Amino acid sequence: MHTARIRRIGIAAVAALSVFTLAACSNAPAAEYDPDEEITLNFTWWGNEDRASRYQQLMDKFTEQHPNIKIEGTFTDFASYYEKRATEAASGGLPDVMQFIDSYIGQYSENGQLLDLNTMSDYIDFSTFDDLMLSMGRVGDKQLALPGGFNVWSMSSNKALLAEYGLDEYEGGTSWEDYSAYMASVTEATDGALYGGTDYTQRIQDFEVWLRQQGQELYEDGALGFTEDDLREFWQLGAADRDGVTAPQNRLEEVAPQTGVAAKMTATELAWSNAMVNYQAESGSEEFSLIAPPTSDPNAKDLYRQGGNQFAIAATTKHPEAAAMFVDYLVNSADAGAVFGTSTGFPASTSRLAGTKLEGADLKVSQYLDSVADRIGPTPPIQNVPYGALEAVFWDLGKSIGLGAISIDDAVQQFFDEAAVSLD
């Protein structure tokens, strides 16, 4: 009697458990958009507190206009952002709407992780983008992401700090040797209290710009567009600077993930154009400038517009229409322009740009883009390469060279070994 009752309870418990499991597994088919249906969208991005408060403003405004749509926002730093997305993608649980960087779109286009936004053209206005902007998020004939803002490679320079030392800024657009000489002059004049810059050969974007100045590309048809000799030559280029001109790598490791220029250790840093605003805020400097990067060929179309701040919708979303409306709001609304300025890149759509007040630092970004217009060439097409992983490998090796922990030859070998595995 006693044991029988235990058994009945046990069976009931197991039955209840399976019912719950089944309920959790059942997927309701996506319905047409119904303005009265209560919907919750998950939205995720990478960034800092400042960006989070701006997104929160936008989410609140969107919900005011669409009271039935609630948006749950989460964010992390960039370093762990795609680590999280990769596991979600593997388990089919990507958030409905995601901030996306161009370098990962190729990988996520595999197996159809992202929704083709063309299928949502009733809810998204594409007419505010020119074709180049659209191409940033396009793979084949599928529009997998839309840019909110774009960036161009540039040099951030701490003008106010240089002025304290009575020093001028780098003039911009001259040879790489000129830039090295300029960095040396700053380091020397301040006796190392302020370094002229960071070893630019650590960043794969500098390498890419340098390659494009010679008519080459980083990737071509899903393979490396350069040889071991190219990479060796590039890393050699920084050898003299690493010897006492640029900030010592062991000091930079201490302030990481901050950059040297944000930590007021260096005067200049080559980075995407939207980084300047953040560097200025982090360093507490009163004024920063955006300056044209050095070039070995002033006539080369070495720079390009990069879709670093795009938005994509997971193919698994249950509310594609609502998600599309939210993406449209993020990329097209005047509100987004007003709230973000150029901090997530220069507005990519005409309608978002119309809402952006170009003043202060935002005006500088706009002026910078005008000043380098002649150097801007085509954006490299999205390719299915693990760009982000190789970028990290490149950066790590560059830093290891700076620490004297690896020879240039060994570093070149390791990079090509790694590329051979990843591009397999």
Next chain:
Amino acid sequence: MTTESATQRPIRGVAGSRTGSTGTPRRAGARRRDNLAGYLFLSPWLIGFVGLTAGPMLISLYLAFTDYNLFSPPTWNGVDNFVRLAGDQKFWGSVRITLLYVFIGTPVKLAAALVVAMLLNRASRATGFFRSAFYAPSLIGASVSIALVWRAMFSTDGPIDSALSSIGIDVGGWVGIPALVLPMMILLAVWQFGAPMVIFLAGLKQVPPELYEAAEMDGAGPFRRFRSVTMPMLSPVLFFNLLLEMVHAFQIFASAYIIGSGTGGPAGATNFYTVYLYTRAFANNQMGYASAMAWVLLIVVGIFAAILFKTSNAWVHYAGDQR
């Protein structure tokens, strides 16, 4: 486990007499029903074990022989991952620093724990306070904030750099110098000696005072008493601590991940085994390769544990054992 058996053995006779009788034998049918009920009550744990431990382990064993990027289905590639591991310089670098960390850090940590435990074992009114004070770092040790504090302490012009400079040793911040990062990580581990210390302390309290008295009467000095009384009596506890701390040290992740900003830097100095495994799995999306690494780690830790168990016959002394 070992501590329990060591401390309970002297009273086994008493406990045994109480549980010796198992009651009247039951009919087979009733026993089977009992068993079923037992399994049902066990089911939450069983589901957890199968679903969260055994299942994933089997899947990772399969993945270790595949190429799997998380996006496309895994494809079988035989022992390719293991062949690649053998030629992977970063892998060997991570093995080297992990072994150094385990085999330097663990003994130093246990030595510190034992010394402090012996000091605390001397009766004093403040013992309670000191015991808590020394244990505190272990409570907060694995946290992100401590790793960040550690980073700041060992940076240029941080407290450690300033202290060393004041006595004429000018090395700068340790955080950015690859050769000094490992000592820094070991110090962080040693500082968290609270858990083994508490276990040592419990072990020390179990040593019968008459053994010390007898030894003292035979003319044994403090060192001799330590070597001939304390160590043998404490050896089961030492064995337990050694095993636990060694396995724990192999799994160092959080502090290394924070101090190296998740990149394993500077120059691979924080690229400990699990950090590298994590990078391969989740940053590079090479889940097959990472699974192979996980199994290599499991086997290596298993071998070291087996060696420890084998040698324990020679040096672990259980009170009451006839040897």
